[in-house]
Amino acid sequence: MTEQLLLKALVFAAERHKDQTRKGKSNIPYINHPIEVAHVLSSFGETEYDLLIAAFLHDVIEDTVKNDIEKENLKNDIRKQFGSNVLEIVLEVSDNKSLSYKERKKLQVINTPNLSDSAKKIKIADKICNILDIKNRPPEKWSNQRKLEYLKWAKSVVNGAVGLNKKLDQYFFDTYNKVHTYLKNNKP
Ligand code: ZN
Numbered sequence: 001m002t003e004q005l006l007l008k009a010l011v012f013a014a015e016r017h018k019d020q021t022r023k024g025k026s027n028i029p030y031i032n033h034p035i036e037v038a039h040v041l042s043s044f045g046e047t048e049y050d051l052l053i054a055a056f057l058h059d060v061i062e063d064t065v066k067n068d069i070e071k072e073n074l075k076n077d078i079r080k081q082f083g084s085n086v087l088e089i090v091l092e093v094s095d096n097k098s099l100s101y102k103e104r105k106k107l108q109v110i111n112t113p114n115l116s117d118s119a120k121k122i123k124i125a126d127k128i129c130n131i132l133d134i135k136n137r138p139p140e141k142w143s144n145q146r147k148l149e150y151l152k153w154a155k156s157v158v159n160g161a162v163g164l165n166k167k168l169d170q171y172f173f174d175t176y177n178k179v180h181t182y183l184k185n186n187k188p
Pocket residue numbers: 033058059126
């Protein structure tokens with residue numbers, strides 16, 4: 001039953017992220033984020049199970065392992081429980097944490113045009129949710145300028161991912177414009 005697998009992925013992700021919160025000031029549990037990403041995708045007609053499962057799991061490799069052994073174990077777990085296609089998608093959207101922040105951000109812009117369709121869609125939904133978070137529950141220490149820089153960077157990543165789902169693309173640009181205007185008008 002694929003619905004069961006979808007819920008299993010949700011439980012799996014919740015367990016992996018259980019001690020984490022989002023960067024914002026409201027102490028939102030981390031798991032809210034992958035749930036929102038999967039919800040955005042399904043809201044725009046993306047209902048393929050592997051895609052939604054990968055959306056639930058999209059940050060577990062990047063954000064919940066401390067070393068290479070843990071990473072390998074987690075990869076094996078994901079492959080065993082959800083299949084190699086799901087694992088591939090999750091790996092595609094995972095930054096290499098051994099690189100610097102700057103390098104990782106640069107690589108996302110360069111690599112996104114070469115990702116699979118599923119990975120591109122997750123990238124877009126992920127950036128939509130992150131931009132909404134910047135407006136609604138902003139990371140405490142981020143200046144207005146840093147938020148605007150994040151938006152600009154997110155748009156350059158998404159520009160390499162558009163063309164698969166017009167409504168999803170449009171929702172990104174609408175969200176971008178709305179939050180961009182908000183930040184421009186609400187300088188601290
Ligand atoms: Zn994410």
